[in-house]
Amino acid sequence: MAVSPRRQTRSPLQVRLAESVLSPGGWFATLDEFHRWLSETASRAYMNVRKVPLNGLSGWEVERHTGNIRHRTGKFFSVECLDVHVPGRTVSHWSQPIINQPEIGILGILVKEIDGIPHCLMQAKHEPGNHNGLQLSPTVQATRSNYTRVHRGRPVPYLDYFLDTSGREVIADIRQSEQGAWFYRKRNRNMIVEITGEIEVAEGFCWLTLGQLHTLMSVPDLVNMDARTVLACMPFSGAGLTSALMSALTSAPSAEPGDGFRAALVRSCDPGEAGPHTMGEVLSWITDMRTRTDPRVSLIPLNEVRGWRRTDELISHETGRYFDVVGVSVEAGGREVGHWDQPMIEPSGTGVIAFLVGEIDGVLHALVHARVEPGYADVVELGPTVQCTPENYEHLPAGARPPFLDEVLGAGPGRVRFETILSEEGGRFHRARNRYLIVHTDAAAGIDHPEYRWLSVSQLGELLRHSFYLNIQARSLLFCLTTLTTTPPAPLAAR
Amino acid sequence: MAVSPRRQTRSPLQVRLAESVLSPGGWFATLDEFHRWLSETASRAYMNVRKVPLNGLSGWEVERHTGNIRHRTGKFFSVECLDVHVPGRTVSHWSQPIINQPEIGILGILVKEIDGIPHCLMQAKHEPGNHNGLQLSPTVQATRSNYTRVHRGRPVPYLDYFLDTSGREVIADIRQSEQGAWFYRKRNRNMIVEITGEIEVAEGFCWLTLGQLHTLMSVPDLVNMDARTVLACMPFSGAGLTSALMSALTSAPSAEPGDGFRAALVRSCDPGEAGPHTMGEVLSWITDMRTRTDPRVSLIPLNEVRGWRRTDELISHETGRYFDVVGVSVEAGGREVGHWDQPMIEPSGTGVIAFLVGEIDGVLHALVHARVEPGYADVVELGPTVQCTPENYEHLPAGARPPFLDEVLGAGPGRVRFETILSEEGGRFHRARNRYLIVHTDAAAGIDHPEYRWLSVSQLGELLRHSFYLNIQARSLLFCLTTLTTTPPAPLAAR
Numbered sequence: 001m002a003v004s005p006r007r008q009t010r011s012p013l014q015v016r017l018a019e020s021v022l023s024p025g026g027w028f029a030t031l032d033e034f035h036r037w038l039s040e041t042a043s044r045a046y047m048n049v050r051k052v053p054l055n056g057l058s059g060w061e062v063e064r065h066t067g068n069i070r071h072r073t074g075k076f077f078s079v080e081c082l083d084v085h086v087p088g089r090t091v092s093h094w095s096q097p098i099i100n101q102p103e104i105g106i107l108g109i110l111v112k113e114i115d116g117i118p119h120c121l122m123q124a125k126h127e128p129g130n131h132n133g134l135q136l137s138p139t140v141q142a143t144r145s146n147y148t149r150v151h152r153g154r155p156v157p158y159l160d161y162f163l164d165t166s167g168r169e170v171i172a173d174i175r176q177s178e179q180g181a182w183f184y185r186k187r188n189r190n191m192i193v194e195i196t197g198e199i200e201v202a203e204g205f206c207w208l209t210l211g212q213l214h215t216l217m218s219v220p221d222l223v224n225m226d227a228r229t230v231l232a233c234m235p236f237s238g239a240g241l242t243s244a245l246m247s248a249l250t251s252a253p254s255a256e257p258g259d260g261f262r263a264a265l266v267r268s269c270d271p272g273e274a275g276p277h278t279m280g281e282v283l284s285w286i287t288d289m290r291t292r293t294d295p296r297v298s299l300i301p302l303n304e305v306r307g308w309r310r311t312d313e314l315i316s317h318e319t320g321r322y323f324d325v326v327g328v329s330v331e332a333g334g335r336e337v338g339h340w341d342q343p344m345i346e347p348s349g350t351g352v353i354a355f356l357v358g359e360i361d362g363v364l365h366a367l368v369h370a371r372v373e374p375g376y377a378d379v380v381e382l383g384p385t386v387q388c389t390p391e392n393y394e395h396l397p398a399g400a401r402p403p404f405l406d407e408v409l410g411a412g413p414g415r416v417r418f419e420t421i422l423s424e425e426g427g428r429f430h431r432a433r434n435r436y437l438i439v440h441t442d443a444a445a446g447i448d449h450p451e452y453r454w455l456s457v458s459q460l461g462e463l464l465r466h467s468f469y470l471n472i473q474a475r476s477l478l479f480c481l482t483t484l485t486t487t488p489p490a491p492l493a494a495r
Numbered sequence: 496m497a498v499s500p501r502r503q504t505r506s507p508l509q510v511r512l513a514e515s516v517l518s519p520g521g522w523f524a525t526l527d528e529f530h531r532w533l534s535e536t537a538s539r540a541y542m543n544v545r546k547v548p549l550n551g552l553s554g555w556e557v558e559r560h561t562g563n564i565r566h567r568t569g570k571f572f573s574v575e576c577l578d579v580h581v582p583g584r585t586v587s588h589w590s591q592p593i594i595n596q597p598e599i600g601i602l603g604i605l606v607k608e609i610d611g612i613p614h615c616l617m618q619a620k621h622e623p624g625n626h627n628g629l630q631l632s633p634t635v636q637a638t639r640s641n642y643t644r645v646h647r648g649r650p651v652p653y654l655d656y657f658l659d660t661s662g663r664e665v666i667a668d669i670r671q672s673e674q675g676a677w678f679y680r681k682r683n684r685n686m687i688v689e690i691t692g693e694i695e696v697a698e699g700f701c702w703l704t705l706g707q708l709h710t711l712m713s714v715p716d717l718v719n720m721d722a723r724t725v726l727a728c729m730p731f732s733g734a735g736l737t738s739a740l741m742s743a744l745t746s747a748p749s750a751e752p753g754d755g756f757r758a759a760l761v762r763s764c765d766p767g768e769a770g771p772h773t774m775g776e777v778l779s780w781i782t783d784m785r786t787r788t789d790p791r792v793s794l795i796p797l798n799e800v801r802g803w804r805r806t807d808e809l810i811s812h813e814t815g816r817y818f819d820v821v822g823v824s825v826e827a828g829g830r831e832v833g834h835w836d837q838p839m840i841e842p843s844g845t846g847v848i849a850f851l852v853g854e855i856d857g858v859l860h861a862l863v864h865a866r867v868e869p870g871y872a873d874v875v876e877l878g879p880t881v882q883c884t885p886e887n888y889e890h891l892p893a894g895a896r897p898p899f900l901d902e903v904l905g906a907g908p909g910r911v912r913f914e915t916i917l918s919e920e921g922g923r924f925h926r927a928r929n930r931y932l933i934v935h936t937d938a939a940a941g942i943d944h945p946e947y948r949w950l951s952v953s954q955l956g957e958l959l960r961h962s963f964y965l966n967i968q969a970r971s972l973l974f975c976l977t978t979l980t981t982t983p984p985a986p987l988a989a990r
Binding site: 104175280283287294466 | 598599660665666667668669670684774775776778779782783785786789872873960961962
């Protein structure tokens, strides 16, 4: 019988993760070393991206009868159209272009102890949609087309560790959704696998502790979306983790401003702490939201889309809002293939993605929203408190304005515990950037809205062991929130 | 903020459930009383069902362009066709009729303490597919068409307790799938809600303890499918439950044969007991099976089905195997509507649904199968060790014969711990009956198959808190297995 290895001689995983969180250095002794390495890596790689007409992309074709845009091999992805009815909404019916990529890719991070401290193997990687060149990616970021080598590129380094995990410690392994506004039922397999023994560090790869990754998360556009979603799946919960972090906090030489917030956050990682809702109540609420909501969603031919303009150059909404579908031509060195064309989604404006957080009985909770997006496989996922591009709501009735948006945008600097700009998937989205915010409220107990609930970090972590509960934005933000266990939340103005 | 009631003054739920399991009587002091009540109830209700031509059902129509069979109101359900490709299987491509019922119904059981012991409110209910008249059903068994009153029937008793649960204890509330071979993505909301205070017991309803339900489970065709799936969602796990059941077991006046088996089963309900696989490993295995398996399933018009014969009377497979789609005309007293026609699925033969169970380090485990059925919303669900109608495999190559079928059918009586015939959903299936078996092996540790895993009762219970992990057959069998904690597993021949 296949029984996986148990290493009873080591500390439990959660305690080892706490050690990694608390470690300022390891493979890189300091983050200065990391930044130097990143600059050197950047100097050896390049990616030139220019916009080209959507209708003339090499390797791609517009299907005659549907207007859908697909690769000539039938692989990778296609741009199709989604017709959406969501009864009861202010805007209850629309159609839109959408990316259909049914194959399940792998996003994987290798973990290994170096000098007794768990490190993550990260890759500095170009993506055509990045506005700033290299970003920190997971060890492996592979579509099925990648690893079946449809585009005859080089093999994906380290992929075999994820295709066959037998005999290794699998820390996380779960399919999760991606942007339900731009992708039709896209799912990727998020994996974290721990290895022992020697392993070569390939060009463009480096080992970072969780503590270093925590600090790097506040650097704009550095840690990419795929890295964030995998890092969020790192089990960051447990009494052992809380007590390790709490003792580090209380043994610090001097009290810092914000330590009360940090203590409440660390307590939030302990599943033994009671909150306003038991897990049973949270699951029942999700069941209720998924049962009540009855969106009718169907793929239709892209040439039947209504409210969008299509030219040889691009597809855009009649109002100029939401997003364009554009074409790009890519020339790269240091990536699997030297040259290719592809369609991309280019959103208009910079989005706002925010958690409102607050203490309830001394335990920090985040306000999650049961959110409908047309591309979700299962109707509703839990998103951040606020997730929108404010400009997209300016022409709509006031009833369509997202709840809590004004509270988040109007928060004074003392209440903003985390703020940075992060990029979304640079393989499909062109310069899609969002402002990620964690905003503190001292009135958490007074907020009651049927589509929102206050959840602790450990409850969010419990949901993350299963597919399709937390959306990609909430997963990114959850990882941002956990970084505040180690990086002081103030002063923010200095960043 | 909506905070649900906590009753710190009562015992934890799992201990109260153990008390209900151990209680031989309550509202009915004995099961003889129950059987008398059931006979009396049966004498006051009737349902006459006769087969009529499928093409002449009152209220139903055959769509001209598709051949699909649908209700004239567009409600209830339709009979359509599924085209299925499952790469790598012995039979890798087929099409078949399938029931499409996209709306999510409610299956709910009310729980209430009577003399301090939790009881379940059950209903004796006719369904047109039942071969024996009344069966024990959940408190509420309502399609959305039922509760929006499409067929202008009487209101569904007790439904409001499930539509608004605020202020009540929600013991379970989760959407679960149904037969993926006959239903296209059918899901029902399985709910268990505890109430306090007075409540009227309507005609045809009664209160039973879990211990009484355990005993009644071995009566052929008595506890219906909807009751079984809800009862399986009753949280039957926890150290408190195990210690309550264990102390009842050890304080019994005399040791019975099979007590070693029972002790291993009771230990299996304790999440603290280690097994061959951690939950993380189980979840990773499920992710792997769901990622590797790539069935292509699409709804097509029923008049494009291949390999099936269609007459005015019925639709049947060219070989006569699998199932027929038939029409029935129903006349009922004591049900919501007095007369109606409907299509039904009538399977050929009696199926075999079996768990192989065995001790691993003194803890009982059941062998589950990662099973593909075309109608599942999420590709793969965990099913019983064996789930098939043996006759359907007689004409197929030996490679298609289900693993472990011969071991289950060939088990001597000493190894068969549970055996009875149970009916499937009598509202859609005509006389669909399966032989439910729990077969003991003393060689569990020697069985290793990539599509199968050994799981404990508490692990199965943990998966049951979430949607679409355990299929309907496995849920029924899991409830059968838990009945063996209280009803002695031998002698079986006496049944």
